[in-house]
Amino acid sequence: MLVDTRAEVIGNLAVQGTTERSTEVDLIRAAQRGDSQAFEQLVRSYDHNVLRMAFNLLHSEEDARDVYQEAFLRVYRNLPKFRFDCAFSTWLYRIVANLCLDQIRKRKVRKEEAVAVQTASGEVDRLQFVAEQRADVDPQRQFMSAEVNSRIRKILDQLTPRERVVFEMRHFQGMRLRSIGAALGVTEEAAKNCLFRATQKMRAALGDFV
């Protein structure tokens, strides 16, 4: 019954989805003509995901903020040249991925990262962000959770910058490999190989632990 109602709702959405794609094209065209409200709407469709991706890749509010600012500024400045040769999202993620890759390579994040993360209100232990944690009621669980998360962080840090970006885009952003390849300027096959290496490393480190 639930499946039927869901199919019904999604059926209605199919038409809406097509309309929304054309709405995005309309927004882009309006923004190209200098409509600032259209540009803001365009930004709002993607900015939460963009910021989340940068924040989780760079582990720094400041750096994520810089990537956000720079990415959307580049979009704004180059929007008049956008010719719909690819999806707008592909173009945007290409910019974001390159900015993040540059940051990761520049800072050699692997060596710099510590358990603490820089926030506007000072240094905060990253473990406090971890979901499912009920430290106040169960110390044993807290210990296990911290162990798992510490291992996850370590292995994520051991991935190459490109593996990390591909893994972030596939696992956390839910992007298809084809789009990831397009965003990084590589083939779908290359993106798949990169993801394969990343998941092999994750499995080796976590497979027996979780």
Added chain:
Amino acid sequence: MNCHAAQANLSPYLYGELDFASEENIEEHLTGCAFCQRALESEKAWHTALNGERRDVPLDLLARCRQDLRSTLASEVKPAMSAWWKRWLDGIDFSSRRWSWQIAMASFLLFVGFTAARLVDRNGWPGGLDRGGLVTMGVLNPTARIRDIQPYDGGNVRITVEQVRQGEVTGSAADENVRRLLLAATRESADPGIRVYSVEMLNSQGGDDVRDALLNSVLHDPNAAVRLKAIEGLQRFAADSNSRSALRYVLEHDDNPGVRSQAIEILAPRGGGLALTPELAGTLEDVIRSAGSDDYVRTRCLQVLREINAPVDVY
């Protein structure tokens, strides 16, 4: 497919990135191979663990970013699209010797296009391909995925295409469409993060369908974070007999101590007037005696029984 190949493809399989044939092969192999089934469970487990590590962006950071961008853009010169002929002329480098080549090539392409248009059948492409129909159906959409190809009716071909269309529904959780999707997401989404959010949104809603969805999540969701979130929602249905039965079951059988602790807090809220039913007393007694219970859960059960002055033989 052998075990090595199957295990190499477990992650792409979970991500839905395998083509139809590979997906069939791996599923066929998994059906008959307990070793690879265990490997798949392990793969799912670390995927889930990773989702737990995920941090969302602080909302104030997003607000600050938007504000910064707005300020920066206000000081930028608005990029307006110039006239098409200006952009075309901009693209041609008149200072270079190649400009004449570029114009020659453009003229040639114009000629080819014009000639091709005249050669094409007015009713469509040669061979009867109904281009308009396919575009209307969205079959040529790049996100479409070909699931099957079969010969059909003497020389024709039947192609089964799977299309993924994205849409967006906005509204409050009380909105009928939003509510239906949230209810469906609690059961059907493969992403535990989405299930957590769905349950969280439903927690403010009443109704039997919401209660049933929460009960289903509490009893059957494989992810502890989702179960915890669903238990929070069941607090509003704490007087309901089905909810109390489910919570008693969780208290005895859930493998996650955090979930069990939360179940006690609802069954026997601190400082709340608790009516000790024989079933609850029995459950608490079983938990106290269970070797699988951790110290906190056991202590809390003892505390509850003491608070209500249960007869000594109960525990």
